[in-house]
Amino acid sequence: MKIAANRGYLAGNCLGMFKLTDEVAFTVARSSGPWLWSSDGRRYADYVMGAGPMVLGHAHPNVVSAITEQATRGTHYFLVHERAQELAAKICRLVPCAELVRFCSDGSEANFYALRLARAFTRRTKVLKFDGGFHGHSDYGQQKRRAESCCNDQRPVAESAGIPPEISETVVLATYNDIERTRLIVEPVAHEIAAIIVEPVQRALMPAPGFLEGLRELADSIGALLVFDEVVTGFRLALGGAQEHFGVTPDLCALGKILGGGTPLAAVAGRADILELAISGRRKDGRTAMVSGTLNGNPLGCAAGLATLAVVEDLGVPALLKKAGEAVAVGLHEIAHRLSIPLQTIGPPAAQQVVFTERSIDSVAALAAAPRAALDHFATEMTRRGVFFGPTKLYVSIAHTDEVHSLFFEQAEGALRAVRDQGLLG
Structure with missing residues (x-):
């Protein structure tokens, strides 16, 4: 009765945008x-x-030990401390x-502060952003193309x-992976653009060859800063994130998810001459940017x-994440093929998305045209069968063994049959 009574105190009985359907909803105990x-x-x-942060699995002993040890030394200081210095250096x-x-404290803040610094610098x-890209909850991140938009x-x-x-x-909007159209859109307002x-990797859309390089060249040519939102890709595609993986270096980047090891920690990182604008007490030239918060660099998060x-x-x-993700994709494709269900996985294996279509997914429009009801039903059916699966990204960790994947495949077959039998594949 106590659990049921407590459901009335959380808005929507959820923590944000994501909520399981009532038929499969559960409360996590551990x-x-x-x-x-x-x-x-x-x-x-x-x-x-955890929507991506838990790449070592839940309650990894090294992380638990680090948090426990730090907690005995204090949970918050509002001052520079050793763990923050060590993590910044890493x-x-x-x-x-x-x-x-x-x-x-989170990736949304990191993106917001990166844009503030770009404007100040x-x-x-x-700001130029790409339609369908997600940069968090800030007013600038929450911008999309109008439904009635045309070319x-x-x-x-x-x-x-x-x-x-x-x-x-x-905010100026462009289309991801279309560098030529992006250049045309920027041209009339190039002198006003602070940041791109x-x-x-936009959600699960991989960059076309030359696209990120083209953005780097465009930013340099118009005097804007290039900002990579690496909240998802940071430390996941490579130790140095997508910028290492693709060989394109931005001026600033936003980091989150893996960075905090499951705690509320994020960062904006980049060129020293830009980040120095966040230093209080610098010369009064109208460019000092407020980048501060009570819990910034919290010692538990840094530990x-x-x-x-x-x-x-x-x-x-x-x-290891790439290998685990590839194993899931191969097994899922084999089941779908056996059941004559059009299915593909897109994006990097470590953070891929299931799509119920065999058409090429190379744009936001193509992704939007895929049967969403089928994906939602598949996620529900998987959760009903004891596999918590979200309809946006499939995240793996180093704790996902072959035994766990076997359970996934076993339940995926029944879930896919349910999707097919519901006639949701278009």
Whole structure:
């Protein structure tokens, strides 16, 4: 009765945008490795992994030990501490663009601060982003193309209520992977663009050959900063993130998810001459940017991040995630083929997305045209069968063994049959 009564105090009985359907919803009691246990004792194989941070699995002993030890030394200081200094140094060693770091609490903040720094540095106001890219909850990140847009109308509109329409006037939208069209869109407002912000892998869309290089050249040619949103790709595609993997170095990047090892920690990192604008007490030239917060660089988060990145580096975790993700993709494709179900996985194996179509997915429009109802039903059916599976990304960890994958495949066959039998494949 106590659990049921408590459901009334959380708005929507969820923590944000994601919520399981009522028929399969459960409350988490604990987790370990690749498993979640509900408050009524059911066990779930977890292929969401906290939406990506838990690459070592839940409750990894190194991370638990680091947090426990730090907790005995204090959970918050509001001052520089050893763990923050050590983690900042590690970031600057691993991430190509990182010369200085400023910590914050989540990836949305890191993206927001990166854009603020870009505006302060360039003394410009507009930001170029790509339609369908997700950069968090800030007013600038929550911008999309108008439903009535055509090729001559690129004006954005806010995705969320509560955002002044004036904010939309500071955002320019382009199409991911179309560098020529992006150049044409930028040309009339090039002198106003402070930053080009992009997910190097936009959701699950891989960059076309030359696209990221083209953005680097475009930013340089117009005097704007290139910002990589590496909240998902950071430390996942390579130790140095997507910028190392693809060989394109931005001016700034936003880091999160893996960085905090499952705690609320993120960072904006990049060129020293840009990050120095966040230093209070610098000369008064109108360019000092406020990048601060009570819990920035929280010692528990920094301890968890250091422990996580130590394992990531020591074991070569990006390669292990790639191998695990490829195994899942191969097995899922084999089942779908056997059942005559059109299915593919897109994106990097470590953070891929299931799509119910055999058509090429090379754009936001193509992805939007795929049967979403089928994906949602598949996720529900998997969760019903004891595999927690989200409809956006399939995340793996080094704790996902062949035994766990076998359970995934066993339940996926029944879930896919249910999708097919519901007639949701278009």
